[in-house]
Amino acid sequence: MRTLCINLKTPQESSSAEAFLILSPRVQFRFPHFIFVEIESTSHFFGGEVGSLNKALEIAGKFSSDAAAAIADTPAAAQMFARWRPSYVAPRGKEQEGFRGLGLDALKDLEGLHPWPQKKPIEHMISFFHTLGVHGLEDVLNFRSNSLRERWGDFGVLLWNRLHSQDAQVISPLVPRDPLVGYGYFDDPLGAVPLLMARLKPHLDILFARLAGLSRYAQKLDVILHCEYSDKRYPFSIEPVSPTRDQELFEDLLEKKLSQLTLENPIREFEISLFDVPEKVQQLDFFEPRDNTEDRWRRLISFAKQSQCEMGFLQMEASHFPEQSFRLVTDWPEDFKAHDLIERQDEALQIKSVYAKGLSVSPRPSLLLEKPQPLNTFEVQKLRFVSSLPSERIESSWWQISVQELKNRDYYFALSHQGQLLWVFKDRINSQVYLHGYFD
Structure with missing residues (x-):
């Protein structure tokens, strides 16, 4: 079993593991900031183990600016390498080769899914090895299991098993249960929109990272701002015209909404809740038009809706009279789907996107x-x-x-x-x- 360990280095909620479901269904969080992912059967989707590691670091950047990761055969060795050899990928079946050059302090991080019950026994063990003149981790491999058992009992056997990849630690599939919510408290209350957005963005980064890991779309974002010198609250919602994972769109709509508020007092704390729905699955083929105008339309109409402005497309209805035969809709009409038009001039080809082709022959x-x-x-x-x-x-x-x-x-x-x-x-x-x- 190949295991990827991500060390986020700052305390996190257990729900942070959901963001890494994009890498594998087998993900496990370990307090305070470790994520373990079994990538044996999924790494090929990302171009191999190095691709999986780089993708994990990209996701981890939403949670911590100095996150580290490593890959090994066992969770214990993967955690140790993430701490002492960041971005290291241990050879399959030969993770002990990565022990070379590491000091005995690395034993403190040889844990995996189950941390050491106490730190004192491992510290005592390290001190004992130093008195024997053993200062490198690779030299500890020469000790037999019986020798460690006689000296430290079951704890010594556990250490020997982890050093020799014999400690079985199974990563179970993650079943998401936590709501997509965030909370923040300001030691220094804020009243300026740019400062509020700067403090809200890390929470949005985490929520949308979890959203992507869950393969869900965001339908609505609820925000509650609490004032400093009163019980005044500012609740409002951000809801694009259709569910999406476009975080930039939500941030733009949120910033516009904040700029329209007149705050009586600076903001002391905030609550944000993201409501999700199943994602839309689209099978794209070679002939799919390259210009995704539909996505840009959703952004435009979402801004219009935020500004209480009604806009959309006139959809034809089955009505006898023309003024009753159209209805305003916000969804991108099927008649407006783009089609590729190939223009030939001499020996050159040019492909253009054509919209609403049927309107050119419409009698109305x-x-x-x-x-x-x-x-x-x-x-x-x-x-x-x-x-x-x-x-x-x-x-x-x-x-x-x-x-x-x-x-x-x-x-x-x-x-x-x-x-x-x-x-x-x-x-x-x-x-x-x-x-x-x-x-x-």
Whole structure:
């Protein structure tokens, strides 16, 4: 079994282990700051053991700026190497080769999933070896198991087993149970947005690292700010238009929200809660358009929603009348999915992304007025109708009760004096002409 040990060096919550589930389902936290990952069957996903180690260090950077890691056959040796030989990958089946050059103090870190019950016995053992003239860890390997048993009993046997990769320590699959929450207390209360963001960001880094390890998406972020000189609280939520793991988007929305607050007092403490949902699984192929405009759209509409601004796409509905046949939606419509357009010029090829290809042949305009605009006689005379016959006729249903609700329209294509292609209709009841839309 190959084990990766990450030494975060600063005390952490046990939930920090969730961030490393991306490396393997077998992850275990050991107080106060050790993470053990079994990578025997998963390292090839990251290009080998070195790739797994580099990925672990990348994740660990969210928790600690000076984290260290190492790989060995056993958790005990991996922990020791993480402390004394950072980024070391012990040869498979020959982890004792890494003992060369290490002093006896390294024995204090030869623990793994189960720390030494007490430090005094191992310190006494180190002192005893020094009196014998043994100062290197590799020299301790020459002692037999019986010799250590006679001197230190079961503790000596345990040491011999760990030195010779005989101490079986099984890393079990991690079952996440902790909520995605964070809490912070300021010794010096803060009131400036940049300072608040700087203190909130490390907590966001950890939450989103755990989110990625859990293969989940963030749906909403709840924040509660507590004032220093009163019981005033500022609760608010950050919710993009769709679930995402885009931490930068959440930070931008959070910073904008903070800038809109008028704080009565400096902030003493804060609470943050991240609500997660299952991630969206998409199978991308070679022909997937390279320009991911859909993601950029989600960022834009999330900012608009944060500013109480309504925006989106007009989605077609099954309705008889044009003004009732569109509905504002925020999701990226299927009709707007990008397709690759290949242009050939001489012997050169250029690939472009084309959107809403179907609109180019639509018989109705893409820019529709919410309410038809009546045109006076002078405005109608300035129009140049494309044909004398209507392109479309719409009539009310026969079961309409009120005469005022009756609608009988003849639609025409017309050009304005500015060259715009318009969509107009004539009311067949009162002969009034209306402007209803523009072809872009």
